[in-house]
Amino acid sequence: QRKVLDSCRKRFPDARFLTEEKAHDAGIPLIRDSDIQSLYQGLVFGVDPIDGTAEFRNQLWEWCMSIGVMRDGIHRGGVIYAPDVRGGTAVIGNRGRGVFLAERGGLKVEQTRIISPSRKESVVCVGIDCARLPSLNRFVNKAAEGVLGLKSIGSCALGLAFVAAGRIGALVQPHQKPWDWFAGYPLVEEAGGK
DSSP, rough: OOHHHHHHHHHHHEEEEEEEOOOOOTSSSBOOGGGGGGGSSEEEEEEEESSSSHHHTTTTTEEEEEEEETTTEEEEEEEEETTTTTEEEEEEETTTTTEEEEEEEEEEEEEOOOOOOOOOOOOOEEEGGGGGHHHHHHHHHHHHHTSSHHHHHHHHHHHHHHTTTTTTTEEEEEOOHHHHHHHHHHHHHHHHOO
């Protein structure tokens, strides 16, 4: 996180940051959970250095790093990088310029769009938090009856990246903190999804 914040601050000195991990340097202008309204002013980066912490700790592949950017309340773009997916996978997008998928450390790069298969041909990912909410769990079980595949995913940002990259049809996820979806939201929108 320190490298990301320092790099962004060097290029954009007036930027503020919304992060899951708290910066140890008092000079970093952080937006606190209680001050979400200030997201709508100026340049804001949403940074989650490890989304899918439990998976990362247990040396599983379902984790990523994500950085999103917003200016004056409008999401402008994001990047989500998963080092352990297909030799290194990045989903990168910018409002009005498209979304791109880079795999195998950038050896293969392609522009992406949201997929539109029939529901019966869709793979849907569900956040691991769904199991903790009985009403959402019932919804997920019912939805599973009408899709090709259903799997859990340990990272909200990675699930959104897979939607934007056209790898899955949908992500079902209960309420998350802003840094969990900050980079993925503009990617999904720019790729043609909701």
